[in-house]
Amino acid sequence: MTTATKEQWAPCLLLEGLPTACGITTSYAERLPALYDTPAQAMAAAEAAANQRPDAIGCSAKRVEVPA
Numbered sequence: 001m002t003t004a005t006k007e008q009w010a011p012c013l014l015l016e017g018l019p020t021a022c023g024i025t026t027s028y029a030e031r032l033p034a035l036y037d038t039p040a041q042a043m044a045a046a047e048a049a050a051n052q053r054p055d056a057i058g059c060s061a062k063r064v065e066v067p068a
Helices: 039-052
Strands: 005-019 025-031 056-067
Touching (some): 005 039
Antiparallel strands (some): 005 025, 005 056
16 A cells, blocks of 8 residues: 655755864754745745854755655
8 A cells, every 4th residue: 555645845954063173064954844835935944044043054945755
């Protein structure tokens, strides 16, 4: 039996991490706790969140499949 799914979009922030021992700065993505129906909605939420975080260096929207 297959389960029906639908496409949703999750806003994500790209955050600057701490420098490593060799001096390279790492970065990582953090998914925000919300899902949206369109990538534009998710990007708007990510951009708004990025404006509130001084360590944010970018943002994106990730497609996810959720149960319908």
